[in-house]
Amino acid sequence: MRNMVNIMTRKKPAISLENFTPTQLMEYDACTRCGECVKYCPTYIGRNEDRNIEPRDKILRWREFVTKSYGWKAKLFGPADIPPEEIKKYTDDLYNCTTCGMCGTVCCAGIDTIELWESNRANLVKHGTGPYGKQNLFPKLIGEGHNPYMKQQTDRLAWMTPDIRIADKSDIAYFIGCTAGYNQQVLGVSTARILNKLDVPFMVLGEDEWCCASALIRTGQQHLGDVPKQAALHNIEALKERGAKRVIFACAGCFRAAKIDWPRAYGKALPFEAVHMSQFLAEQVEAGKIKWEKSLDRTVTYHDPCHLGRHVGVFEEPRKVLMSMPGIKLVEMERNRNEQRCCGAGGGVKAGLPDLALAVAKDRMNDAKATGAEALISACPFCRRNLLDGRDELKMDMSVDDLVVLTANMMGLSTDIKPPAPGAPKESISDMFRTQTIPPKVPPKAP
Amino acid sequence: MSMSEGLPIAGKEVFDTLFIDYRIMVAFAIISIIMFIAGMYLQLAKWGQGIPEGAKKPPGTLGTLQLIIHRIFENGFGPALEIIVLDGLFQRRTWRRRKMEWLMHILIFWGWSGLFILTVVAAAAEFYGPFILDEPPGQPDFFIRTFATLKIPNLIFASMLTIGIVIAATRRLFFSDVPPARFTIVDWISIIGIAIVIITGFLAYYLRIDFYEIEGRMLISQYESAAPTFFNNPIVLFHEVFTLLFCVGYLPFSKLFHMFVTPLVIMINKGGYVEVNE
Numbered sequence: 001m002r003n004m005v006n007i008m009t010r011k012k013p014a015i016s017l018e019n020f021t022p023t024q025l026m027e028y029d030a031c032t033r034c035g036e037c038v039k040y041c042p043t044y045i046g047r048n049e050d051r052n053i054e055p056r057d058k059i060l061r062w063r064e065f066v067t068k069s070y071g072w073k074a075k076l077f078g079p080a081d082i083p084p085e086e087i088k089k090y091t092d093d094l095y096n097c098t099t100c101g102m103c104g105t106v107c108c109a110g111i112d113t114i115e116l117w118e119s120n121r122a123n124l125v126k127h128g129t130g131p132y133g134k135q136n137l138f139p140k141l142i143g144e145g146h147n148p149y150m151k152q153q154t155d156r157l158a159w160m161t162p163d164i165r166i167a168d169k170s171d172i173a174y175f176i177g178c179t180a181g182y183n184q185q186v187l188g189v190s191t192a193r194i195l196n197k198l199d200v201p202f203m204v205l206g207e208d209e210w211c212c213a214s215a216l217i218r219t220g221q222q223h224l225g226d227v228p229k230q231a232a233l234h235n236i237e238a239l240k241e242r243g244a245k246r247v248i249f250a251c252a253g254c255f256r257a258a259k260i261d262w263p264r265a266y267g268k269a270l271p272f273e274a275v276h277m278s279q280f281l282a283e284q285v286e287a288g289k290i291k292w293e294k295s296l297d298r299t300v301t302y303h304d305p306c307h308l309g310r311h312v313g314v315f316e317e318p319r320k321v322l323m324s325m326p327g328i329k330l331v332e333m334e335r336n337r338n339e340q341r342c343c344g345a346g347g348g349v350k351a352g353l354p355d356l357a358l359a360v361a362k363d364r365m366n367d368a369k370a371t372g373a374e375a376l377i378s379a380c381p382f383c384r385r386n387l388l389d390g391r392d393e394l395k396m397d398m399s400v401d402d403l404v405v406l407t408a409n410m411m412g413l414s415t416d417i418k419p420p421a422p423g424a425p426k427e428s429i430s431d432m433f434r435t436q437t438i439p440p441k442v443p444p445k446a447p
Numbered sequence: 448m449s450m451s452e453g454l455p456i457a458g459k460e461v462f463d464t465l466f467i468d469y470r471i472m473v474a475f476a477i478i479s480i481i482m483f484i485a486g487m488y489l490q491l492a493k494w495g496q497g498i499p500e501g502a503k504k505p506p507g508t509l510g511t512l513q514l515i516i517h518r519i520f521e522n523g524f525g526p527a528l529e530i531i532v533l534d535g536l537f538q539r540r541t542w543r544r545r546k547m548e549w550l551m552h553i554l555i556f557w558g559w560s561g562l563f564i565l566t567v568v569a570a571a572a573e574f575y576g577p578f579i580l581d582e583p584p585g586q587p588d589f590f591i592r593t594f595a596t597l598k599i600p601n602l603i604f605a606s607m608l609t610i611g612i613v614i615a616a617t618r619r620l621f622f623s624d625v626p627p628a629r630f631t632i633v634d635w636i637s638i639i640g641i642a643i644v645i646i647t648g649f650l651a652y653y654l655r656i657d658f659y660e661i662e663g664r665m666l667i668s669q670y671e672s673a674a675p676t677f678f679n680n681p682i683v684l685f686h687e688v689f690t691l692l693f694c695v696g697y698l699p700f701s702k703l704f705h706m707f708v709t710p711l712v713i714m715i716n717k718g719g720y721v722e723v724n725e
Contacts, residue, residue, distance in 0.1 A: 020497035022511040023518060023715050029490070030712035032552075032705050035625035036544055049626075056628055064631075070496055072489040072700065101720075108541040108548070109709045110534065110719025122500065223500065310720075338720070 013069035014082035019122040019220075027116055028063040030109040031056060037103035037113075040335075042342045043096050043349070046359035052093045055103035055113060061090055062120060091124045095132035096356060098349045099218055100306040100342035114311065117347075121220025131219045133352040138215050139224040142231065146210040147178040148351075153207045159185035161418055164192040167201040173244040173272075174202045175235070175258070177251035178211050179381040183425045185417040187381050190408035190430075191250045191277055197411055198289055202248070208238045212257035214307075219348035232257070232265035240271045250277040250404050252380035253346075256307035276308055277404050278379045282317035285324045293412030295326035301333050301373035302403075303364065303387065304340040305380035318379050318403050325410050331371045341367055343378070345386035361390025368398060375399040375432055377406055385427045392426075399432040409433050459578055468684070469573070475688045476570070479696035486699025490708075518715040530718045535710040540719055551614040556706065558608025559694070565597050565604065602652065609645055637702040640693045647686035 017025065037055040038044060044054045051057055065087070067073075068080040097117055104113035124130035131138075141148045159181060160166070174195065180187040195202050212235070213228035222228045239247055249255035258274040284290045302322060308314045315337045322330045335341045344350075344360025365387060368376040376391075376398055378384050387400045408415050415430040423441025430436075488508065495511035498504065506514060520527045533539045538556070541549040572593045580589060619627055698704060713719055 017497045017505070019500050021499045022494040022497045022506055022514055023712070025494040025497045026515075026708055026715070027712050030705055030709040032709055033628040034541075034545065034548055035623070035628065038625040051626065060629055066493065070493045072486070072493075075489065075492075105720045106544055107719060108538075108544060109705070110540055110713035110716045112716055112719075119500070 011078045013074065013079040014084075014087065015065050015069050015127065016123065017066070017070065018126055019119045021119070024112075024116055024119055025066065027109075027111045028059055028066060030111060031059045031063070032109055033060065034108050036106045036108055040102045040106055040339070040341075042100060042102065042344060042360045042363065043098060043356060046344065046356055046363060047096060050096075052089070053096045055097075058090070058094055058097075058120075059111070059116075065090070087124075087127065088129050091127075091129035092132060094120055094124065095130065095135070095219075095348065095352060097347055098306070098342045098344060098357075098360065099347035101310045102306075102339070102342065105310055105338050118217065118220060122223060123220070125220045126223070131221060131348065131352065135215075135219045135221070135348045135352040138219060138348075138351070139221050139227055142211045142213055142216055143225050143227040146231070147182065148211060148215055149178055149182050151178075151182045156181050156209055157204070157206050158182075159188040159417060160192075161189055161416075163196075163414075164189065165196050165201075166192070167203045169243060170201040170203045171243055171245035172200060172202045173239055173242065173247045174204050175212075175239075175247050175249050175251075175254055176204060176209060177249065177254040177381070179253070179385070180251055181209075184381040184384070184402075184427045185420075186405055186415055186428060186430045187250055187402050189417050190402070190405045190413070190415050191248070193413045194281070194404065194408050194411060195248075197413060198284060203242060203244070205235070205238050205242075210234050212251075212254040212261075214253045214257040214261065215348060215351070217257070217261050218346065219352070228261065229265040232262040236262060236266055236270060244272045246273045246275060248275055248277055248280050250379075250402075251382070252276065252305035252308035253382055256311045259312050276312075276314055276317075276379065278308070278318040278321060279314060281403070281407055282320045285321055290324070290407075290411065292324075292326050292410050294410050296410060297327045298375055299329045299331055299371075299373045300375045300377050300406075301331050301368050301371045302336070303333070303343065303368070303376055303378040303383060304337055305378055305383045306340070306342050306346055308379055309340060310338055318377075321403060321407060322377065325406070328410075331373050333367045333371055335367060343380075343383040343386045344390070345382050350382070350386055357386055358389055358393055361386045362394055363390075365390040365394055365396055365398070369396060373398070375401060375406075377401060377403050379403045381427070384431075385425070388427055388431065401430060401432040405430050406432060457578075471684065472687060472691075475691045479691040482692070482696030483698060486696075490699050490704070515711065515715060519711075522717065526717070527714065530714050531710075534713045534718050540713065547614065547618065551611050551618065554607045554611030554614065556611075558604045558606075558611055559706065561604030562601065562608065563694075565601055569593065569597055605645075605648055605652070609649075612641060612645065633702045640697070640701070641703075644686070644690050644693060647682055647689065651683040651686045 033056055035056055041055055047053045065082055068082055074080065099114055099117050101114040104111060107113060121130055138148060141150060146153055174191060176188055210231045213231040216222050216228045249258060255274060255276045263270055300322065302318055304315060319330060322328055341364050342360060343364050344357040350357045376387060379402065384400055384402055391398055391400055405415050415433050416436055417429060420428050420436060420438045422439040424438050426438060429438060491511050492508045495507045496505045538549055538552055541552055698707065
């Protein structure tokens with residue numbers, strides 16, 4: 001009998017509990033299965049209500065895996081088998097999620113789902129079934145090249161135009177981010193010109209700026225080469241060394257990383273204050289420092305980026321800025337603020353599951369269309385890019401732009417970037433104020 | 448000793464307030480509590496095997512218990528108490544989003560808790576009478592009074608629990624706004640178990656209520672033959688034993704375990720998503 005027990009208990013559980021805190025394991029047992037999360041999940045809806053994608057089902061499936069592997073029966077009789085294909089299917093379903101956090105917002109059991117999904121993803125990456133698709137390129141790209149777009153560090157400031165003044169030393173820094181730096185130059189130039197116009201001297205890290213590494217954490221790959229920790233420590237030390245007391249982020253993804261992920265890597269509070277550009281602009285509006293030089297009779301709606309809104313809690317400042325603009329009428333989408341529908345790009349979905357990202361973006365664009373707005377404004381370059389894709393797919397007549405770009409224009413500033421390179425991404429230039437066009441890609445020369 | 452007599456303990460005669468065999472009740476209460484503690488230990492042991500990022504080894508059972516207590520009270524006793532009351536006892540998060548579900552949960556939670564509290568009160572009274580009031584041995588008057596006092600609150604809490612479960616079943620079958628969750632054997636066990644508790648509970652209640660008129664003047668020795676279904680009624684005994692085993696002993700192993708874990712998680716997560724607590 002003892003031998004039999006030994007044989008049975010020697011069997012290895014099919015899953016590990018690595019990366020889970022004990023309280024996260026409790027969260028799986030706390031789900032009441034009410035299904036409130038199901039009603040709001042953007043990817044469940046984007047996947048035509050596929051039951052495997054709903055957050056509740058993922059919780060119940062992982063709970064079952066844990067019970068089979070570590071429950072009381074497993075303790076007495078040994079862990080039960082879980083077919084590898086079942087774990088693989090679960091992994092794939094788990095990555096059909098933007099980690100937008102809507103499920104946690106509405107969860108009646110108060111489960112912190114964002115952290116739970118990220119821990120679960122890290123666990124499955126260690127298991128060998130995660131991440132999904134092209135997401136596995138992130139560690140190499142970000143670890144070695146310090147950005148996910150395969151660009152050169154020397155091109156970090158390639159967006160700079162001669163009119164922009166950047167200080168060598170200042171206690172205010174602008175953390176540009178990879179997306180604005182390489183692909184959405186309009187956001188970089190608009191931010192810089194606004195700061196110049198407001199006489200706010202600022203410095204940038206330039207070639208010394210590394211990717212915030214958000215994509216790695218969101219996809220559960222933080223432990224691979226310890227890249228996010230190294231990136232966070234590098235950026236923090238570089239900013240500290242140059243005397244930054246306040247760091248401005250115009251990218252919601254970088255801002256979220258700086259507010260939540262960087263302090264964890266650093267092990268204590270950051271030595272500077274991290275503020276999002278929308279917060280900075282709201283302060284300036286309140287202080288009466290922004291002089292609007294234009295009036296724009298346009299009805300706009302505002303999309304709360306998950307990383308700025310639900311993850312960090314910045315909801316009102318962007319609206320304050322929009323409402324202060326002459327002529328602008330702000331209308332809200334039915335789902336706004338903490339109940340906003342995700343744009344579909346986050347959590348590695350844009351890179352790993354572009355069809356899902358597009359499906360969710362289309363749903364969000366339809367939310368915007370229902371308001372009758374002429375333009376959709378957001379405060380995250382990544383959201384903007386995906387919403388532009390959704391807009392184009394739907395062939396919808398609506399502009400999609402960033403709050404910072406709109407602000408720059410209303411302040412009478414140019415939103416023009418350096419002449420765009422042939423075939424540059426469409427989001428390089430402003431969508432609302434199209435004073436520039438992107439030349440078509442030069443066809444490769446015939447051999 | 449006849450089955451309807453009290454149990455001699457330390458020179459006193461102790462009766463069960465439901466007038467079923469006290470020895471059986473005590474034995475099953477102990478078994479249920481041991482099962483509950485063992486179940487909780489196994490759950491804590493399971494949670495304690497989690498290895499957070501950066502940690503070298505899991506915190507273990509005791510470490511998890513310490514962690515839970517620390518997380519609940521890390522912002523001080525006042526904020527923790529607020530969350531315990533508003534989110535634990537009054538389920539604020541559910542109220543904010545799902546009113547009908549809130550009603551259902553409140554009825555089930557308070558119905559269940561009320562019945563549990565009354566059971567503890569009854570058990571306490573069984574000792575209070577003979578040992579503190581020093582009731583004379585062989586006189587069950589005190590126990591009869593206790594039974595009569597607890598009867599109405601018992602009925603109220605039992606009705607709350609039943610209405611809550613009826614709402615849950617009705618919502619799930621006819622008015623669900625989302626597709627139902629996957630269903631497993633554990634769910635069936637829970638449904639069948641709850642059905643047995645409710646049916647036998649009301650049956651037991653009505654079997655005894657017929658004798659309400661004689662309660663005040665009965666003495667066990669005189670009336671046992673006159674009211675044979677009152678004493679050691681097999682349905683009452685079954686209901687009590689089954690309820691103890693199912694609702695206490697089996698709780699950590701069942702689907703209903705969320706009744707216990709969900710409030711804990713809400714407390715650990717400081718009320719959940721922050722907006723709710725603003």
